[in-house]
Amino acid sequence: MESGAGESSATADDYESLMSTTDAELLKRSWRNEKAAPEILKFDSDLVLRSRQQIQLMEEMVEEFTRNGVDPLTVSLYQMDLDRTLFLLRSYMRTRLQKIEKYVFHIDKTAELWNRLSKQEQKFAKRCAGDLKNHLEQSVLSKLPDQYQSYLRQSAASEDDDMVPEPKLDAYVVCRSKKYLGAFQLDDGGDEPVTIEADDLYALPYKSIKPLVETGQIDLV
């Protein structure tokens, strides 16, 4: 993905800033955020599409290299890069699917979360919810008295859906910002605002930094 040859003359700083905007780096960032965040984040469809195109390109390149008998070491380096990108992409998609599986009812009934899924993921979630609902109904719910058969509510007397597992948004996450963000008020109030310095690590409740994660000002690690 990164062409190693061109940058040798550039300074380390330029190199860093260039590197941080390549798709590989962006994908890595999305992947890390997705891994660390308790809830599902917005699907980066453009990035995934670009990455997949890149991967295809690289696959073709590796194939051509092997056919033309290019130095095996070079080929294996390219292959390694390819493998890593593929892993990132797969792991990214996989992490999302596992979150969907886990909180499928919650995502299904919350429009905001539902819209974060890609088309295919929505299809997957629909089927997934259907499967799980069937399973629960067949094993438990159909055998219970009428008023207690909902999979969302404990009984007909409950006022809202009180049986849906939800992600714990107040879980602490470790995060880091590339820029100085200044004083930041955690929304549980009371405490002093936290001053977020560039490149420092912080452990904060996910709920309070959620907007920063969504706008990409802060990265989860």
Added chain:
Amino acid sequence: MYGRKASELVKELASSEPGQLSSFNNDLFAQVLEECNGHLHHLQPLMRKIQEHENKLKDTGRSEDEMGNSEDERRKSEAAKTVIQAAMKSDQFGALVHHLSLVRNKRCLMAYVYNRAEVIRSLGWMCDRVLPAEIEERLSSTEEEYFKNHAATLQSYMGGLDLDLTVDMVPPKDPYIKVRVVDDMGGVLLGDQTANVARHAIMFLRRIDAEQYITQGQMEELTG
């Protein structure tokens, strides 16, 4: 005691090794379901009684209005009201106990099934489509059904995406890895050629080729 069996069910789940399945406890599960129906049997007459009491209360209230204001009568109806109210209270509390026990049992049953479903899904990631026999016999019939449905759902997602997500479970360090063959495998497709692989052979393979056999337990990776 109400709800004890259900809590045993959940305890069994909690004490089992994370990510592993024990046999589906059909016996206990059925007993808890029975207990639920028992609660309903108690609950329904109680609800009826409460309804009756309410009606009676209304009636006495109405007759109170109709009848004159004679001191004696008013005192009598007042007394009757307290009796009815007391009876109603005890029925209400009785009903509440049964209702809460039922809800609790339901939560326990759901937790049992739901958490097992979670493990089943995670198994789905590790071995696609076919479960090893020793795990399969621990599932209930609906769980087997669920596993199949879920695997199909996952498969259709990956098919639509044209990307196999079940490989590459660990970050790749090296494109080649050293593996030992654990099983007699016969002819195996490696890359674009078939190789005859004998048991206990130690080989240097492309990671992507070897990975599927490692997850199936036919090869093991040699590290260090």
